[in-house]
Amino acid sequence: MSKITHSLNKNSLITLAGTVGVGKSTLTNTLADALGFDASFEKVDGNPYLEDYYSDFKKWSFHLQIYFLAERYKQQKRMHETGIGYVQDRSIYEDVGIFAKLQYDNGNMTDRDFETYESLFEAMVMSPYFPKPDVLIYIDGSLPRIMDRIKQRGRQMEMNTPHSFWEDLYFRYANWISKFEECPILHLDIDSYDCHDPESVKEIVRSLEVLQTDPNMKYLKFKSNLQRL
Ligand SMILES: Nc1ncnc2c1ncn2[C@@H]1O[C@H](COP(=O)(O)OP(=O)(O)O)[C@@H](O)[C@H]1O
Numbered sequence: 001m002s003k004i005t006h007s008l009n010k011n012s013l014i015t016l017a018g019t020v021g022v023g024k025s026t027l028t029n030t031l032a033d034a035l036g037f038d039a040s041f042e043k044v045d046g047n048p049y050l051e052d053y054y055s056d057f058k059k060w061s062f063h064l065q066i067y068f069l070a071e072r073y074k075q076q077k078r079m080h081e082t083g084i085g086y087v088q089d090r091s092i093y094e095d096v097g098i099f100a101k102l103q104y105d106n107g108n109m110t111d112r113d114f115e116t117y118e119s120l121f122e123a124m125v126m127s128p129y130f131p132k133p134d135v136l137i138y139i140d141g142s143l144p145r146i147m148d149r150i151k152q153r154g155r156q157m158e159m160n161t162p163h164s165f166w167e168d169l170y171f172r173y174a175n176w177i178s179k180f181e182e183c184p185i186l187h188l189d190i191d192s193y194d195c196h197d198p199e200s201v202k203e204i205v206r207s208l209e210v211l212q213t214d215p216n217m218k219y220l221k222f223k224s225n226l227q228r229l
């Protein structure tokens with residue numbers, strides 16, 4: 001994707017949120033290229049707990065959450081120190097508000113572990129390394145379409161995970177975003193944009209500009225020109 005002229009602040013933080021497989025990493029790459037920002041990813045390869053976690057949630061949930069929190073802290077510190085614009089693949093709010101909570105609610109994290117995890121999270125977000133994003137892009141779509149993408153990507157550990165887990169995650173996301181108030185939201189449906197179409201990416205960038213410049217604008221549901229016709 002070639003660069004797009006835009007008026008976003010040079011040190012903006014645009015964070016992508018959405019359930020597993022919905023298309024965050026793909027859009028992170030596209031937008032970072034288009035905006036001339038750096039992309040910051042959640043690393044899956046090399047995660048020492050992820051496969052074990054998918055095979056035994058009860059045994060590994062706490063370990064995995066602590067690992068993700070530590071990685072996120074390092075990621076945020078790096079971003080803060082460079083002082084440039086970033087597109088970030090997934091927010092810390094999802095770790096605690098969705099993933100850790102899901103496992104706690106399902107009996108896979110004890111009260112003690114969940115409280116320890118939450119207090120670590122609270123201490124971290126109070127540090128200067130955790131500015132609120134300028135805009136959170138929430139990617140959404142139908143569960144069957146998202147399941148197709150998980151299958152198409154082909155991470156074995158995810159494909160072996162029961163459908164009920166993905167369903168639980170999916171509905172938790174819908175509930176979480178309806179209450180999210182940390183920063184303005186751009187709500188994208190996977191059928192409303194095309195990462196390979198420069199016009200579509202331009203329209204997303206224009207929506208980001210609106211959300212960054214208008215202090216009254218807290219939520220925008222993205223509609224492309226194609227949808228408006
Ligand atoms: N806009 C898109 N159109 C078609 N396929 C997509 C699109 N975005 C992502 N995909 C595909 O869906 C799968 C999951 O995408 P990915 O970006 O890895 O999701 P996430 O980071 O949210 O888990 C990948 O196989 C990717 O190629």
Ligand SMILES: Nc1ncnc2c1ncn2[C@H]1C[C@H](O)[C@@H](COP(=O)(O)O)O1
Pocket residue numbers: 018019020021024025042044050064065068090094095096099100158
């Ligand atoms: N905080 C998390 N807890 C459990 N699992 C998590 C967490 N953050 C990410 N994950 C998992 C979900 C996926 O299997 C991979 C990567 O997520 P993706 O949405 O594909 O970027 O890690």
